[in-house]
Amino acid sequence: MSVWKAKLTCTAYETKQFPAGNLPEIALAGRSNVGKSSLLNKLVGQKMAHVSASPGMTRSVNFFAVQAPRPFVLVDLPGYGYAARSRDERGGWAKLIESYIERREELALVVHLIDIRHGLKDTDRKLQEWLTDLGVPVLSVFTKADKIAKTKRRSTINGYLDDKIYSWGLPLAVSVDEPETIEALRGQIESYLEQALSENES
Ligand SMILES: Nc1nc2c(ncn2[C@@H]2O[C@H](COP(=O)(O)OP(=O)(O)OP(=O)(O)O)[C@@H](O)[C@H]2O)c(=O)[nH]1
Numbered sequence: 001m002s003v004w005k006a007k008l009t010c011t012a013y014e015t016k017q018f019p020a021g022n023l024p025e026i027a028l029a030g031r032s033n034v035g036k037s038s039l040l041n042k043l044v045g046q047k048m049a050h051v052s053a054s055p056g057m058t059r060s061v062n063f064f065a066v067q068a069p070r071p072f073v074l075v076d077l078p079g080y081g082y083a084a085r086s087r088d089e090r091g092g093w094a095k096l097i098e099s100y101i102e103r104r105e106e107l108a109l110v111v112h113l114i115d116i117r118h119g120l121k122d123t124d125r126k127l128q129e130w131l132t133d134l135g136v137p138v139l140s141v142f143t144k145a146d147k148i149a150k151t152k153r154r155s156t157i158n159g160y161l162d163d164k165i166y167s168w169g170l171p172l173a174v175s176v177d178e179p180e181t182i183e184a185l186r187g188q189i190e191s192y193l194e195q196a197l198s199e200n201e202s
């Protein structure tokens with residue numbers, strides 16, 4: 001497994017600020033405070049994205065170019081479902097996330113983060129249905145695994161799995177405090193890139 005080196009290439013507050021893209025993009029999506037930015041920092045081994053204990057921290061779409069066996073761009077999205085935001089945003093997700101997901105041609109995979117303690121909320125179901133309709137592959141990942149005993153994690157996740165949950169690979173449980181879980185996710189993302197890109201090449 002290789003170490004990923006990353007560089008912030010763009011912070012976009014509006015769609016028109018999205019950079020020209022030429023590499024596949026993997027976006028981290030999920031409810032506010034689920035741990036998207038924290039996970040990104042662990043994946044790249046550097047504190048690059050802003051983290052906060054209160055929801056609604058990330059307000060922009062942040063693009064990080066990653067040097068890996070297959071170079072790609074990791075994208076940190078704002079969270080959705082944060083009650084203190086406007087009514088429009090509450091029902092779903094901000095316009096910025098919507099336009100990124102709907103229009104970004106480089107988008108290769110959405111890593112959908114779900115708090116292991118809470119499972120999928122309505123907004124998470126909507127995201128999965130929407131991505132499936134758009135034909136965007138999803139990888140479901142359960143965060144904050146340290147909040148649940150190791151022996152109970154698999155059964156907890158199995159309890160959330162039903163015919164409506166979608167995931168390209170086995171949904172992993174990750175914790176920022178457990179490097180082996182981050183390593184497992186890195187491996188899963190590399191496998192995805194390897195598979196998706198070799199399909200494109202053939
Ligand atoms: N216990 C535990 N806490 C975590 C973990 N990952 C993130 N957190 C905490 O969760 C809070 C939110 O983390 P962020 O990374 O800012 O979450 P986010 O999803 O980027 O949030 P928004 O940008 O507001 O959507 C912070 O207090 C983190 O320290 C984890 O694996 N375990």
Ligand SMILES: [Mg+2]
Binds near residue numbers: 036037038058078079
């Ligand atoms: Mg964030």
